[in-house]
Amino acid sequence: MTLATTTAGPGESTGASSPSPKKARPVYRPSDSPILYLFILPALLLFVGLYLLPAVNSLRYSLTKWDGIMPSQFVGVENYTKLATGDDLFIKVLGNNLEFMFWVVLFQTGLAFAFALLLVKNTRANVAMRTLLFFPTVLSSVSVGVIWLFLYDPNFGFINNTLNSVGLSRFAANWLGSETTALYAIVFTQVWFHFGQMMVIYIAGLQQIPQELYEAARVDGASTWNTFRSVTWPMAIPTTAVVVAYTTIQSFRAFDLVYTMTGGGPNNSTSILATLIYQTAFFEFKIGYAAAQSVVFVLAIFLVTWVQRRVLRTQYQV
Amino acid sequence: MMKNRKARSASVMGGVGLMAMSLLIAPSVVNAAVPTAAKPKPGAACKPLNAVSGTGASALKCVRNAKSKKLVWTKTATKAAAFVAVEPYKAPAGEIEFWHWRGEDKAVFDLIISNFESDNPGVKVRQVIMPSGDYTATAYAKIRTNPKAAVFTTFRGSQFAQFAPTGIMRDLTSEKFMKNVNPNGRIAGNYQGRQLGVPYHYLFNNPVYNTEIFAKEGIKLPTNFSGVLSMCQTLRAKGYTPMAWSGGFRPQAGQILNSMMMNAFGSYDEMLKAIQSIENGSADLSTPWFQEMANKYAQMRDAKCFPDNPTGVTDAAATNLFATGKAAILATGTFSMGAVKNLNPAMSGKMALMSLIATDAKPKYVGIHNNTFNLSVNAQASATDQRIARAFLSFLLHPEAASMYANGTSQHVNVLGVTYVNVDLLNTSPFQSKATLLAPRFLFLNQGVRDLLEDALIGIVGGKDVKSATEEASRLIKQRIG
Numbered sequence: 158m159t160l161a162t163t164t165a166g167p168g169e170s171t172g173a174s175s176p177s178p179k180k181a182r183p184v185y186r187p188s189d190s191p192i193l194y195l196f197i198l199p200a201l202l203l204f205v206g207l208y209l210l211p212a213v214n215s216l217r218y219s220l221t222k223w224d225g226i227m228p229s230q231f232v233g234v235e236n237y238t239k240l241a242t243g244d245d246l247f248i249k250v251l252g253n254n255l256e257f258m259f260w261v262v263l264f265q266t267g268l269a270f271a272f273a274l275l276l277v278k279n280t281r282a283n284v285a286m287r288t289l290l291f292f293p294t295v296l297s298s299v300s301v302g303v304i305w306l307f308l309y310d311p312n313f314g315f316i317n318n319t320l321n322s323v324g325l326s327r328f329a330a331n332w333l334g335s336e337t338t339a340l341y342a343i344v345f346t347q348v349w350f351h352f353g354q355m356m357v358i359y360i361a362g363l364q365q366i367p368q369e370l371y372e373a374a375r376v377d378g379a380s381t382w383n384t385f386r387s388v389t390w391p392m393a394i395p396t397t398a399v400v401v402a403y404t405t406i407q408s409f410r411a412f413d414l415v416y417t418m419t420g421g422g423p424n425n426s427t428s429i430l431a432t433l434i435y436q437t438a439f440f441e442f443k444i445g446y447a448a449a450q451s452v453v454f455v456l457a458i459f460l461v462t463w464v465q466r467r468v469l470r471t472q473y474q475v
Numbered sequence: 476m477m478k479n480r481k482a483r484s485a486s487v488m489g490g491v492g493l494m495a496m497s498l499l500i501a502p503s504v505v506n507a508a509v510p511t512a513a514k515p516k517p518g519a520a521c522k523p524l525n526a527v528s529g530t531g532a533s534a535l536k537c538v539r540n541a542k543s544k545k546l547v548w549t550k551t552a553t554k555a556a557a558f559v560a561v562e563p564y565k566a567p568a569g570e571i572e573f574w575h576w577r578g579e580d581k582a583v584f585d586l587i588i589s590n591f592e593s594d595n596p597g598v599k600v601r602q603v604i605m606p607s608g609d610y611t612a613t614a615y616a617k618i619r620t621n622p623k624a625a626v627f628t629t630f631r632g633s634q635f636a637q638f639a640p641t642g643i644m645r646d647l648t649s650e651k652f653m654k655n656v657n658p659n660g661r662i663a664g665n666y667q668g669r670q671l672g673v674p675y676h677y678l679f680n681n682p683v684y685n686t687e688i689f690a691k692e693g694i695k696l697p698t699n700f701s702g703v704l705s706m707c708q709t710l711r712a713k714g715y716t717p718m719a720w721s722g723g724f725r726p727q728a729g730q731i732l733n734s735m736m737m738n739a740f741g742s743y744d745e746m747l748k749a750i751q752s753i754e755n756g757s758a759d760l761s762t763p764w765f766q767e768m769a770n771k772y773a774q775m776r777d778a779k780c781f782p783d784n785p786t787g788v789t790d791a792a793a794t795n796l797f798a799t800g801k802a803a804i805l806a807t808g809t810f811s812m813g814a815v816k817n818l819n820p821a822m823s824g825k826m827a828l829m830s831l832i833a834t835d836a837k838p839k840y841v842g843i844h845n846n847t848f849n850l851s852v853n854a855q856a857s858a859t860d861q862r863i864a865r866a867f868l869s870f871l872l873h874p875e876a877a878s879m880y881a882n883g884t885s886q887h888v889n890v891l892g893v894t895y896v897n898v899d900l901l902n903t904s905p906f907q908s909k910a911t912l913l914a915p916r917f918l919f920l921n922q923g924v925r926d927l928l929e930d931a932l933i934g935i936v937g938g939k940d941v942k943s944a945t946e947e948a949s950r951l952i953k954q955r956i957g
Contacts, residue, residue: 334787
């Protein structure tokens with residue numbers, strides 16, 4: 158086994174924080190010793206077996222008509238054509254998912270950022286408050302769904318009972334039983350469930366902002382608003398990118414919450430892609446068609462995340 | 476142990492004494508909320524009218540004595556009078572798995588299995604239980620790759636139809652133990668003339684009513700659709716929710732579809748064709764029978780039969796409404812009675828089945844039954860394991876084990892010679908002698924179609940007009956099957 162070394166050339170920096178030339182560190186290259194490839198083999202096998210092959214298989218199944226039992230039949234892009242042109246339910250569900258994602262990303266990110274700003278200092282009260290707000294995240298999603306199912310009950314639930322008892326009966330609603338309110342009721346639950354987690358990520362990001370920037374802003378006489386606009390927000394953009402991307406993916410995967418609370422009803426008004434795919438594959442036994450839906454599902458997440466990244470990158474060079 | 480059981484079961488199939496003994500030796504299987512009735516004997520007081528103590532030759536019927544005018548157990552000639560049960564097969568030594576979804580039956584099955592194992596030394600049967608949703612979704616893939624799953628169950632309808640053509644189910648048509656199965660209850664396990672499954676359960680998907688409320692308020696059970704509407708209005712006027720109906724949970728909300736359909740057709744074949752024509756796209760929901768039925772849902776909605784905010788009522792909330800006496804009727808079936816008693820043990824003995832008749836003409840059927848929990852033998856299991864599996868099936872289908880199962884789980888069974896001592900089974904047993912139809916809801920083999928159809932009906936109860944709800948569902952169904 159040979160040992161390769163890297164050294165900094167004249168004028169090259171070896172690290173922003175190192176005032177003196179850094180001592181050359183040895184670097185092992187796999188080509189020096191093929192046996193080193195064996196070290197990545199377990200991870201590679203797991204990746205190929207659990208991620209790559211199923212993904213490729215999904216792609217393959219999406220081009221077939223298959224009920225999961227009898228031999229599959231190659232149908233080309235027929236499943237995709239039908240999804241795009243002849244399946245109003247899929248379009249409706251895709252719309253539900255995008256709307257669900259929009260509101261969840263908006264409120265979850267907004268609330269998480271707002272509370273992070275309020276609780277960024279490590280005082281005892283703030284730490285206690287953070288713990289309280291983070292708490293729902295540690296619950297299982299099925300438990301959360303069941304709890305909110307009871308809260309939203311139109312006839313006995315805490316929310317309507319409270320509204321009725323304080324004279325606000327006109328605001329009481331059939332929260333999960335109405336096509337106009339059910340999706341928003343689940344959005345609210347999803348935000349309640351996860352914003353504490355995002356708040357913690359934001360707090361970690363905000364605490365990394367160098368204090369020198371705030372001191373400089375103070376010396377320059379910047380107002381609170383200007384300090385926020387010119388220092389806090391731009392410095393929080395990288396964290397926002399992470400939070401938005403994570404929240405987006407989370408909102409596409411809200412299967413358990415939707416399934417527990419409404420099962421996709423009423424009249425599919427709360428169905429999201431994850432529940433529809435499950436329904437198509439395991440209750441209608443259309444595995445090929447469900448695989449095509451899955452491919453679109455992945456593309457939708459990819460596309461939305463890519464657009465978000467582009468927008469943030471254009472404005473703030475993330 | 477088996478010798479003793481054989482001696483007794485030969486003379487009195489599934490006798491009460493034997494049942495009582497089974498319950499004595501297995502106190503763990505008798506739920507505290509499932510009280511047993513006094514041992515039925517001729518001349519003893521009984522209730523309700525027309526209750527039947529079982530399906531065996533010694534079964535008694537609860538009838539009104541002409542002189543005393545009291546209800547008493549009376550010997551009656553039953554169809555099973557000449558029935559002699561086929562004894563369980565002997566099993567070779569070995570180990571198999573029994574796959575099913577009824578976790579609530581585990582303790583009872585444990586007891587039955589231990590009896591089977593003691594009768595067949597060297598045999599081991601292991602239960603593999605999955606939640607019903609998982610079972611529907613993944614059972615086939617798991618069983619196909621596991622020949623040790625020698626005995627497995629399927630739901631009647633789409634799941635049985637999924638398994639049957641694959642060759643994974645052994646043909647049980649010529650098995651001797653089939654003689655122990657109610658001849659009228661075999662169809663759910665029949666595929667193209669072959670008996671690939673044995674439906675073990677005999678359920679009633681009829682609304683359950685609170686006998687105390689009806690007696691207290693002096694309300695008579697309706698015998699036609701006008702009567703249903705007027706009953707709803709009367710119950711509302713007296714402050715009750717007439718029907719605890721869970722519009723927020725499709726699987727239970729759809730149960731009344733059975734009753735609503737049962738008298739809509741001249742024959743079962745006609746009904747089957749009507750359903751198939753929707754599933755194959757040659758008809759949609761504008762078809763007259765469906766429109767008529769959907770209008771009846773709207774009429775029931777207008778008569779306030781359903782709870783407030785019906786589409787938001789969950790299964791738990793509906794059960795709670797009924798268990799707490801706020802609702803007079805639970806629009807599901809006998810299978811919900813256990814959950815009601817768990818919520819309120821005082822409901823035990825206060826529940827009975829009622830007919831939901833959706834016609835004002837003379838009804839052909841007054842109730843719904845369902846034969847499900849299809850027991851099958853895995854044709855891919857080894858020859859020895861299949862022999863064990865067949866022996867285990869013959870054991871389950873023997874009146875003794877079937878009685879133990881029925882009384883321990885509060886489920887009527889599809890086995891002849893059974894004796895019921897569970898008070899709730901006795902209360903609902905009068906329906907066994909009534910004209911009931913095999914639940915038509917499960918004739919829909921495409922669940923995607925059935926879900927959309929049921930969503931339309933739920934929407935109508937929630938306030939949508941019939942035309943727009945059925946038009947939207949028709950369009951989606953056409954696309955779904957296209």
